[in-house]
Amino acid sequence: MATSKSFNIAIIGGGISGLTLAIGLLQHNISITIYEAAPHFGEIGAGVAFGPNAVLAMKKISPTITAAFDKCKTVNQGPSKANSWFTIRVGDARKADADGFVKPGVKVGDAWYDVELDTDRGNGGVYRAHFLDELVKAIPDGVAQFGKKLKHLKIVDDGSRDVICTFEDGTHARHNAVIGCDGIKATTRRWLLGEDDPAAKAVFSGKYAYRGLIPSEEATEMLGEEVAQNSSFFFGYHGHLLTFPIEQGKTMNVVAFASCKEWKHDQWVIRTSKEDMNADFAEWGPHVQKIVHAMQKPDIWALFYHLPCDTYYKGRVCLLGDAAHASTPHQGAGAGACIEDSLFMSELLKEVEKKEDIERAFKAFDEVRRPRTQKIVKTSEEAGRLYEFELLGDDLDKIEQNQTKRQRWIWDYDVDEELARAKSIYHSSSAQA
Numbered sequence: 001m002a003t004s005k006s007f008n009i010a011i012i013g014g015g016i017s018g019l020t021l022a023i024g025l026l027q028h029n030i031s032i033t034i035y036e037a038a039p040h041f042g043e044i045g046a047g048v049a050f051g052p053n054a055v056l057a058m059k060k061i062s063p064t065i066t067a068a069f070d071k072c073k074t075v076n077q078g079p080s081k082a083n084s085w086f087t088i089r090v091g092d093a094r095k096a097d098a099d100g101f102v103k104p105g106v107k108v109g110d111a112w113y114d115v116e117l118d119t120d121r122g123n124g125g126v127y128r129a130h131f132l133d134e135l136v137k138a139i140p141d142g143v144a145q146f147g148k149k150l151k152h153l154k155i156v157d158d159g160s161r162d163v164i165c166t167f168e169d170g171t172h173a174r175h176n177a178v179i180g181c182d183g184i185k186a187t188t189r190r191w192l193l194g195e196d197d198p199a200a201k202a203v204f205s206g207k208y209a210y211r212g213l214i215p216s217e218e219a220t221e222m223l224g225e226e227v228a229q230n231s232s233f234f235f236g237y238h239g240h241l242l243t244f245p246i247e248q249g250k251t252m253n254v255v256a257f258a259s260c261k262e263w264k265h266d267q268w269v270i271r272t273s274k275e276d277m278n279a280d281f282a283e284w285g286p287h288v289q290k291i292v293h294a295m296q297k298p299d300i301w302a303l304f305y306h307l308p309c310d311t312y313y314k315g316r317v318c319l320l321g322d323a324a325h326a327s328t329p330h331q332g333a334g335a336g337a338c339i340e341d342s343l344f345m346s347e348l349l350k351e352v353e354k355k356e357d358i359e360r361a362f363k364a365f366d367e368v369r370r371p372r373t374q375k376i377v378k379t380s381e382e383a384g385r386l387y388e389f390e391l392l393g394d395d396l397d398k399i400e401q402n403q404t405k406r407q408r409w410i411w412d413y414d415v416d417e418e419l420a421r422a423k424s425i426y427h428s429s430s431a432q433a
């Protein structure tokens with residue numbers, strides 16, 4: 001067995017980013033401690049979809065992650081939809097002519113076009129809580145500490161450049177380096193960028209979402225098999241709705257998006273009423289109306305995202321996942337970007353022999369990962385407006401042309417080439433030192 005590395009790392013936060021990173025680092029015998037604010041690991045009861053790039057990154061980090069994904073994943077259930085990412089429909093009745101057609105041959109709610117995956121890398125949706133539970137099984141006892149909400153970081157000025165983490169419970173921990181995986185409201189991000197940096201805190205995207213799960217039997221009865229069992233988008237004016245199957249087709253995951261100018265609440269998740277939820281989609285077609293009426297919990301999730309920042313690292317502290325680049329969910333690429341980050345970070349830290357070189361690994365990570373992940377955030381926000389007839393208006397031909405191509409650069413990411421580039425940046429900067 002390979003000997004352990006001589007340095008240790010604190011991972012702040014145990015979500016998808018923290019856990020996939022932990023699995024990657026443990027494979028390379030790097031000593032880690034995960035500090036999680038909650039009393040245990042946990043995810044919300046909703047679905048998350050992974051694109052081909054994310055599935056490839058999982059495979060390259062560890063077979064454990066692929067096994068967890070394979071155990072939980074669900075793909076489109078209809079054989080004719082095997083290569084479809086999402087089937088696109090117009091869901092808004094206001095876009096129809098008097099006979100209910102959105103363009104010749106396409107009725108409101110009918111399939112308009114499919115965004116094809118065209119790859120054998122794989123994809124799929126999972127129930128978040130189940131996927132996280134599978135990842136947790138790969139974390140040995142003693143690696144994680146719970147109820148540890150990070151309050152502050154300090155770089156030690158005794159020449160060691162170690163980092164002291166101070167937690168809300170008044171305790172401290174000293175590590176050679178810290179990786180912030182503490183999500184969209186990250187304490188690590190605010191510390192690293194400074195409270196006055198406009199990018200330190202997430203900004204409201206003008207969109208909010210209702211999330212729901214509908215048993216497939218009920219969905220099939222309401223919508224027919226094709227819609228209930230395969231991934232669908234419904235586009236419309238200042239709103240859109242998406243569905244995809246999870247739990248081996250037993251459940252249809254729903255996210256219904258609507259718009260408002262500003263978010264006036266302190267909380268990002270608030271309870272509203274069924275009446276308000278139905279009112280948001282009152283002018284939509286029958287498919288969307290049925291789905292919205294079947295959703296039980298009218299909670300609203302405000303969608304925030306990060307403006308681009310100038311760096312992901314300072315000294316031996318680095319941001320990763322949503323802490324670095326929280327995105328709106330419109331391209332289904334946020335969590336995938338987190339897993340790619342975990343691959344790059346673990347592969348770079350594998351190269352590091354002594355703690356003094358960690359900062360150069362963080363520099364290489366920043367150089368390679370920041371442009372891609374910030375582009376995902378930017379294009380995702382645009383995609384939300386595209387689907388809601390705000391980017392290119394309601395010109396369906398332009399929307400189709402734009403949308404069928406816009407995900408390709410995310411899915412076809414040349415991971416090997418980019419990993420080689422990251423390692424070369426790391427090694428050439430070590431050579432210069």
Ligand SMILES: Cc1cc2nc3c(=O)[nH]c(=O)nc-3n(C[C@H](O)[C@H](O)[C@H](O)COP(=O)(O)OP(=O)(O)OC[C@H]3O[C@@H](n4cnc5c(N)ncnc54)[C@H](O)[C@@H]3O)c2cc1C
Pocket residue numbers: 012013014015016017018035036037038042047048049050148149150151181182183184185186187209255301303320321322323327328329332333334335336337338
């Ligand atoms: C409505 C919606 C739908 C989405 N759908 C998709 C999708 O289909 N596909 C996709 O790829 N992405 C999707 N995303 C994005 C995806 O959910 C995120 O990118 C991903 O979950 C982020 O994971 P993370 O581990 O970086 O952060 P988080 O999941 O936020 O985890 C952060 C962890 O850190 C802990 N923590 C926070 N603060 C501290 C602290 N101070 N000290 C210690 N611990 C702390 C938290 O308790 C938590 O466990 C969606 C997002 C939203 C909002």
